[in-house]
Structure formats: structure tokens, C-alpha cells
Amino acid sequence: MKSENEEHISLPGNEALKRIMERCNLKSRIEKVSLIDGLGRVCAYDIASMNTLPNSLTSRLDGIAIYYHDFENGIPDTSSWKRGVQYDFANTGIAIKKDYDTVIKIEEVEIDKSGNIKILKAPSAKGELTQPAGQKMKKGDVLVKSHTLLTPSHLEILAMGGIDKIDVLQKPVVAIIPTGNELVPVGKPLPLGKNVESNSIMMRTKVVLWGGQPLVYDIVPDDPKKIINTLLDALKKADIIIINGGSSKGTEDYNIKMLGEVGEVLAHEVEHGPGKHTSFTVAYGKPVIGIVGPPIGAEYTVDWYVMPLINKYLFQPTIKPQRLQVVLTKPIVSKRPFDFYVRIIVKYEDGQYKGTPVIGRDKLVVEGLIHANAHLCIPGDVDGYEAGDKVEVELRCPIELITRN
Amino acid sequence: MKSENEEHISLPGNEALKRIMERCNLKSRIEKVSLIDGLGRVCAYDIASMNTLPNSLTSRLDGIAIYYHDFENGIPDTSSWKRGVQYDFANTGIAIKKDYDTVIKIEEVEIDKSGNIKILKAPSAKGELTQPAGQKMKKGDVLVKSHTLLTPSHLEILAMGGIDKIDVLQKPVVAIIPTGNELVPVGKPLPLGKNVESNSIMMRTKVVLWGGQPLVYDIVPDDPKKIINTLLDALKKADIIIINGGSSKGTEDYNIKMLGEVGEVLAHEVEHGPGKHTSFTVAYGKPVIGIVGPPIGAEYTVDWYVMPLINKYLFQPTIKPQRLQVVLTKPIVSKRPFDFYVRIIVKYEDGQYKGTPVIGRDKLVVEGLIHANAHLCIPGDVDGYEAGDKVEVELRCPIELITRN
Numbered sequence: 001m002k003s004e005n006e007e008h009i010s011l012p013g014n015e016a017l018k019r020i021m022e023r024c025n026l027k028s029r030i031e032k033v034s035l036i037d038g039l040g041r042v043c044a045y046d047i048a049s050m051n052t053l054p055n056s057l058t059s060r061l062d063g064i065a066i067y068y069h070d071f072e073n074g075i076p077d078t079s080s081w082k083r084g085v086q087y088d089f090a091n092t093g094i095a096i097k098k099d100y101d102t103v104i105k106i107e108e109v110e111i112d113k114s115g116n117i118k119i120l121k122a123p124s125a126k127g128e129l130t131q132p133a134g135q136k137m138k139k140g141d142v143l144v145k146s147h148t149l150l151t152p153s154h155l156e157i158l159a160m161g162g163i164d165k166i167d168v169l170q171k172p173v174v175a176i177i178p179t180g181n182e183l184v185p186v187g188k189p190l191p192l193g194k195n196v197e198s199n200s201i202m203m204r205t206k207v208v209l210w211g212g213q214p215l216v217y218d219i220v221p222d223d224p225k226k227i228i229n230t231l232l233d234a235l236k237k238a239d240i241i242i243i244n245g246g247s248s249k250g251t252e253d254y255n256i257k258m259l260g261e262v263g264e265v266l267a268h269e270v271e272h273g274p275g276k277h278t279s280f281t282v283a284y285g286k287p288v289i290g291i292v293g294p295p296i297g298a299e300y301t302v303d304w305y306v307m308p309l310i311n312k313y314l315f316q317p318t319i320k321p322q323r324l325q326v327v328l329t330k331p332i333v334s335k336r337p338f339d340f341y342v343r344i345i346v347k348y349e350d351g352q353y354k355g356t357p358v359i360g361r362d363k364l365v366v367e368g369l370i371h372a373n374a375h376l377c378i379p380g381d382v383d384g385y386e387a388g389d390k391v392e393v394e395l396r397c398p399i400e401l402i403t404r405n
Numbered sequence: 406m407k408s409e410n411e412e413h414i415s416l417p418g419n420e421a422l423k424r425i426m427e428r429c430n431l432k433s434r435i436e437k438v439s440l441i442d443g444l445g446r447v448c449a450y451d452i453a454s455m456n457t458l459p460n461s462l463t464s465r466l467d468g469i470a471i472y473y474h475d476f477e478n479g480i481p482d483t484s485s486w487k488r489g490v491q492y493d494f495a496n497t498g499i500a501i502k503k504d505y506d507t508v509i510k511i512e513e514v515e516i517d518k519s520g521n522i523k524i525l526k527a528p529s530a531k532g533e534l535t536q537p538a539g540q541k542m543k544k545g546d547v548l549v550k551s552h553t554l555l556t557p558s559h560l561e562i563l564a565m566g567g568i569d570k571i572d573v574l575q576k577p578v579v580a581i582i583p584t585g586n587e588l589v590p591v592g593k594p595l596p597l598g599k600n601v602e603s604n605s606i607m608m609r610t611k612v613v614l615w616g617g618q619p620l621v622y623d624i625v626p627d628d629p630k631k632i633i634n635t636l637l638d639a640l641k642k643a644d645i646i647i648i649n650g651g652s653s654k655g656t657e658d659y660n661i662k663m664l665g666e667v668g669e670v671l672a673h674e675v676e677h678g679p680g681k682h683t684s685f686t687v688a689y690g691k692p693v694i695g696i697v698g699p700p701i702g703a704e705y706t707v708d709w710y711v712m713p714l715i716n717k718y719l720f721q722p723t724i725k726p727q728r729l730q731v732v733l734t735k736p737i738v739s740k741r742p743f744d745f746y747v748r749i750i751v752k753y754e755d756g757q758y759k760g761t762p763v764i765g766r767d768k769l770v771v772e773g774l775i776h777a778n779a780h781l782c783i784p785g786d787v788d789g790y791e792a793g794d795k796v797e798v799e800l801r802c803p804i805e806l807i808t809r810n
Binding site: 039051154295400 | 440441444456458459460461463496497498499500541542546548549556557558559560561562564565567568569570587591592595597598599600601602603604606607608609610611613614698699700704722724725727769770771774775803804805806
């Protein structure tokens with residue numbers, strides 16, 4: 001809790017993230033869920049099989065099950081053989097009846113209308129085309145390791161292992177606090193000079209995609225007491241807190257002061273744009289990220305700074321976007337001295353990937369959020385790029401969607 | 406509805422898929438949902454803005470709003486200026502008060518303790534640092550096109566446009582019918598010789614990931630009447646039907662006959678392994694895919710044949726997995742004459758990607774479903790590969806997860 005005269009801390013974004021990662025204490029909690037609800041959850045412990053599979057000698061193919069000793073001297077006379085005595089049918093993946101020990105595949109067997117069988121090829125070893133008990137898994141085998149993110153394949157294996165309830169990490173609760181006198185909720189009439197509160201739906205759905213549980217607050221007006229009270233409430237209920245808006249130097253931007261009241265501000269701003277006024281605060285061991293109001297900056301910074309916190313809580317790696325070399329169709333000027341990110345529309349034309357920066361004023365937000373399928377970082381020490389320059393962009397969609405256009 | 410003596414049709418998998426795509430009639434239905442429930446849904450129509458944004462002249466930065474005409478002859482004497490008369494404060498993204506027409510950023514303004522202001526730099530044009538009404542979007546502008554898969558960014562833009570309810574395509578209902586006398590539900594005791602029904606949880610969760618609505622039936626025993634009745638029920642309730650198991654040549658594998666009773670079998674099997682006994686049937690204009698019992702074959706074939714049907718219903722492209730060149734650490738022998746798919750464990754070692762095929766008997770399913778992060782197609786006309794050969798695999802996970810190991 002610093003005084004009003006605290007220093008103003010500006011850091012590179014990754015340094016600010018590193019500091020808050022080190023300082024905050026993200027304590028994972030555990031809950032039990034049905035296997036059927038396990039998709040996308042992270043298991044809390046190693047999970048071992050309750051079953052031995054197969055639990056008896058099983059056929060690998062459709063065919064007939066026989067006693068191998070009948071074939072030790074080649075193909076025997078089968079004219080008097082009876083189903084259920086010398087042989088029986090065997091089906092793929094199904095336990096072999098009685099104590100037959102070997103399978104001959106159905107393509108090597110001829111059966112006439114009266115049920116007499118003729119075998120075309122003898123098995124070459126005892127146990128051929130069978131699977132012994134326990135070959136897939138044994139009771140006690142670890143099937144899925146602690147902190148695995150569960151996919152459909154994991155759920156299948158756990159089901160095979162007889163597991164129908166699992167211990168998983170609880171979804172971290174991510175509080176989202178929209179602030180600003182100028183904001184009106186979606187679907188309400190928009191008075192002149194007001195703006196729609198549109199960031200929380202973007203943030204809450206990203207939190208869901210990342211495996212968190214959003215807790216969205218009603219819009220908080222620019223009133224120091226209300227901001228503090230909401231922050232304190234969120235610090236009780238949530239694991240990670242996003243406070244959105246009020247982050248700049250405007251006359252009604254109180255948030256950064258309020259953050260200093262409830263915790264320690266590790267960074268008041270970061271050295272990139274958009275999103276320069278992103279702040280990092282630790283309060284009661286929890287991370288509070290101040291996210292800027294403009295939608296593109298808000299989107300960049302929740303991706304960069306909130307997703308890794310959720311991943312840390314869930315013990316998951318943060319996966320970098322796919323990169324692609326494109327030829328620029330327009331020049332871009334740097335916003336020195338800071339790194340600056342520009343949305344890019346990548347198209348595949350004439351056998352190459354071409355990137356058109358989304359710059360200029362008209363429809364910037366719509367273009368940037370919807371039509372741009374990539375972005376480019378212009379480092380602070382670069383003047384900019386010319387049309388025709390080859391640059392490496394980060395994709396916002398699978399590359400396959402670009403090649404199709 | 407063919408006779409018992411119908412021909413046995415074997416096709417390459419992509420040809421079978423093409424034929425069922427042409428023959429089946431996937432009719433999309435539309436429903437209205439709250440914007441907040443729109444993540445991952447596909448919008449049914451173009452969606453136009455209800456708002457003009459900004460809806461009045463807005464400041465682009467934090468600063469002061471002024472009248473440009475006061476600056477036509479350079480910086481005026483501001484010693485007698487009063488807030489609310491000659492100027493007022495302006496905040497980023499907020500409507501400008503009164504009828505001021507231009508903004509000067511706060512860094513160019515000095516304010517002393519008694520509120521007198523001094524301006525360091527005159528604006529260079531009328532309207533500087535402002536955004537006119539309608540520059541972001543105008544009422545009636547199409548924000549999101551018909552059949553767009555909605556991401557958090559789309560939801561943000563729609564919220565800005567004042568849209569709080571949207572028409573989306575209903576999730577296609579995908580019936581999943583597990584069949585087989587040998588199957589026992591997960592979590593029930595497993596009698597000797599029985600097997601856990603583990604495919605439906607893999608399939609239902611994949612259907613959810615692909616945007617469908619799973620409808621999972623209880624295990625149907627190998628009884629022709631029960632299979633037919635379940636198929637007919639599913640054909641009433643679902644858009645796409647998966648019948649799982651009973652697809653081979655075993656004595657209790659009735660499914661393919663039953664499929665011929667309810668519809669037209671376009672392919673009884675496909676020319677690849679695993680999953681050779683995948684079947685394609687059109688019944689009442691709906692696709693019925695017969696999926697094999699063994700889990701790895703089941704997983705391959707729902708990916709290859711069910712996902713594209715869901716995508717077709719939802720007007721979405723099917724995105725190919727990322728490909729990667731790896732060096733094989735072990736030889737693989739072909740299963741001529743058909744294409745054969747082998748699961749591969751890719752690791753990044755000594756500066757290169759190395760691929761180890763999952764072959765041999767022990768723990769094949771666990772390794773193949775869980776540890777394998779790629780697969781390789783061995784074309785039917787290739788003998789196989791040697792250790793050290795460079796081959797191109799398809800990834801089952803983001804490449805970033807491999808490089809980290």
C-alpha cells in the first residue's frame with residue numbers, strides 16, 4: 001500500500017508478467033466431477049486403472065477359436081468337428097469362449113450349409129491372434145498423469161479403466177470488473193455520448209475458452225469508493241481479477257489510484273501499444289490486471305497477461321500462436337520508441353501470403369477485431385516497413401482458413 | 406432398401422465421404438440465443454448494427470477539448486480561460502462536452518494549482534484527435550456475415566452494435582448408438598470376458614467440440630430388432646447417426662444388415678486401416694456412419710467422417726491438422742494393399758523432430774490414444790519405411806507442446 005507519491009513504474013510487458021507471476025500465489029483447488037463432464041478439465045492427481053483389460057483371453061480378429069494342440073501336426077481332419085467342442089466362433093475384441101487358446105481368422109475357414117468346417121491354413125503358434133488378459137492395461141496402471149488437460153482420448157482411456165468420477169482442478173474464478181461512467185450495458189438504449197460496455201463479453205468468453213470461470217460484475221461508475229468496494233469483493237471471490245477501463249490519464253481515471261489502495265502496483269504501464277496503460281497489481285496474493293478500454297488493446301492484453309495466469313493456475317503451458325512469413329502490401333510506420341502491434345489481413349494470392357495492415361481511421365475496430373487474421377509486432381527500434389517487405393506475423397486463426405480464401 | 410444379396414461395396418474413405426455428402430440432406434435449423442451464449446455458435450444471417458458509434462464527437466486521447474477557431478492565429482493567451490467555457494477536459498473514447506471541436510493531448514497542456522492552463526502546442530487542424538459520429542460503425546452496417554463461427558471478437562463487435570440476441574444455427578443432433586453384447590457401461594462391475602463401453606464418451610465429447618449436440622443411447626445388444634428400432638428412433642431425433650461396433654464379420658455383427666433394412670448402404674467398408682469396417686448409409690436423407698469398435702480406429706474415423714458432416718451442417722470448413730517432417734526412429738512395415746495409419750510419438754531431440762511409431766502389442770491403445778501426438782499414413786503402394794527415413798506426419802496437438810518436451 002503505497003503513498004500517493006509512489007513512483008510510476010513502466011515495464012516491458014513480459015517483465016511485468018514475470019514479476020506478477022513470481023509475486024502472486026495462485027492456489028489451485030480440487031473438485032470431483034463425473035467423467036462425462038471431464039472434457040477440458042485438468043486432473044488433479046495421477047489416475048490409475050481400476051480394470052485389467054482384457055480381463056480374459058480375447059480374440060484379435062473375427063474367426064474361430066481352437067486348441068493349438070490339435071494343429072501340432074498340421075491341419076487335422078475336421079469332418080467330425082462340432083461347434084462348442086473342438087472349436088467355436090470368435091469375434092474381434094471379444095473374450096474367447098471356454099479354454100480355446102488360439103484363433104484362426106475367418107478368411108482361412110470354409111463353412112458349408114450343414115455347419116461342417118474346413119480350415120485352409122493352420123496357426124503357426126499357440127496363442128496366435130489372441131490377446132492375453134492384462135495386455136491393454138492392468139489394474140493399478142497409471143493411465144493419465146497429474147495435471148493433464150483431458151481430451152476425448154483421455155476420457156476414452158479412463159472409461160476403459162473403469163473410472164467414472166475424477167478429481168480435477170477447479171476452474172479459476174476470473175472476476176471481470178467493467179468501469180466507467182460512459183458505459184451502458186448491451187441491449188439498453190444508448191444515450192448521446194455514451195458507449196456500449198462490450199469488453200466483458202469478449203473477456204468472459206475468452207476466460208471460458210481458457211478453462212476459467214468468469215465472474216462478471218455490473219458496470220462500476222468512476223467513483224473511488226465503489227471501485228474499491230468492488231475490488232475488495234472480487235478479491236474475496238475470485239482467483240484472478242480484471243479491472244477494465246479507467247486506466248489512462250483522463251480526469252475520471254481513478255482505477256490506478258484505487259489499485260494502490262488495495263495492493264501493490266508492480267507496473268502502472270507497459271512499453272507497448274496498443275494496451276500501454278495495462279497495470280499489474282498484487283493484492284492479498286492475487287493478481288489484478290488493469291486492462292485498457294479500447295477493444296483491440298483489451299483483446300491483446302487479456303491474451304498476453306490473463307491467459308498465462310489461468311494457465312499457471314491450471315499447470316498448463318501457454319501455447320504461442322502459429323507464425324507465418326507474409327509480404328506487406330502497404331507501408332507501416334513505427335510508433336517509436338515502444339513496440340507497436342498492428343492487425344494484419346493475410347490473404348493467399350498468386351502463390352504467396354500477402355499481409356495488409358489495418359491502419360487508418362475508418363472501421364478500425366471492426367476490421368481489426370473481425371477481418372484481421374494476424375498481427376505484426378513493429379519493434380520500437382525499427383523505423384517501420386515498406387510495401388513489399390517480408391515480415392513474420394502471428395496468426396489469429398488456423399492457416400488452412402487463409403489458404404482457402 | 407436392398408436385398409440380402411446386395412453387392413459388397415468397398416471404397417476409398419474420401420470417396421465414401423464424398424458420396425454420402427452428395428446424397429444426404431443436412432437441413433440446418435435456426436434458433437435465437439442471447440449474445441452471451443453465442444460463443445462457438447454459427448450465425449444464421451448477416452447481422453447489422455443497431456448503433457451508430459461513436460454517437461457523438463469523441464476524444465481520441467486524454468486531453469482538453471477546445472474550439473479550433475481560438476487557435477487559427479497560433480496559441481492564444483489562456484490566462485483568463487475557464488473550464489467549461491473556452492475548454493474542458495476530454496477523456497479517451499468519451500464524448501466531447503458541449504460543441505468543442507478539437508482535442509489537445511494532456512501532455513501538451515500545463516495546469517497550475519489554481520486551475521490556470523498553459524498550452525504548449527497548438528492543434529494543426531480542426532477536429533484533430535477527435536472521432537466523428539459514425540466512424541466506428543453506422544446503424545445498418547453489416548458487422549458479421551451469415552454462417553460466421555462466432556469468436557469472442559465477434560461477440561465484442563456485436564455487443565458494440567447493440568445486439569443482445571442472435572439467430573444461430575441449431576447444433577446438429579448427433580446420435581451415438583453403442584452396440585454389442587460384450588459391452589458394460591463405465592462404472593459398472595466388469596464380468597469376465599466383458600468390455601467397457603468406452604467409445605461413446607470419446608465420441609460425445611468430440612461432437613461437443615465440433616459444435617454438435619450428442620444424443621447418446623444406452624448400449625444396444627446384438628439383437629436385430631433392437632438395433633433396427635434404435636436406428637429408427639435415432640433417424641427421427643437426430644441429424645447425423647453413429648452406430649458403433651458390430652461392423653465386422655463376426656457371428657454377432659448384424660449392424661450392416663440392419664443398415665440395409667433402414668436405408669441404402671453406400672459403402673460397406675473403406676480401403677484403409679484401422680477403421681476398415683467403417684460403413685456409410687443414407688436413410689431418410691440422413692447420414693448413418695458405422696464406426697468400428699476398437700478405440701483407435703473409432704477415433705480416426707469419427708474425426709475423418711463425422712466431423713466433416715457436422716461442419717457441412719454448420720457451413721464450416723474442415724481444417725486439416727498441421728503437418729510436420731520427422732525422422733523415424735524405427736522401421737514400419739506396410740499393410741498392403743491398403744493405406745495404413747500408425748500413431749507416432751514425436752519428440753524434439755538434438756535439434757530435430759524424431760518420430761517413434763506406436764507398434765507392437767503391449768499398451769497399444771493407451772500409447773496410441775494418449776502418448777502419440779501425431780500419426781503417419783503409409784500408402785498402400787509403399788513397402789514401408791526404414792529407421793532414419795524422413796516422413797511427414799499429421800499432428801494431434803499444437804507443435805509448441807512438442808518443442809517444449
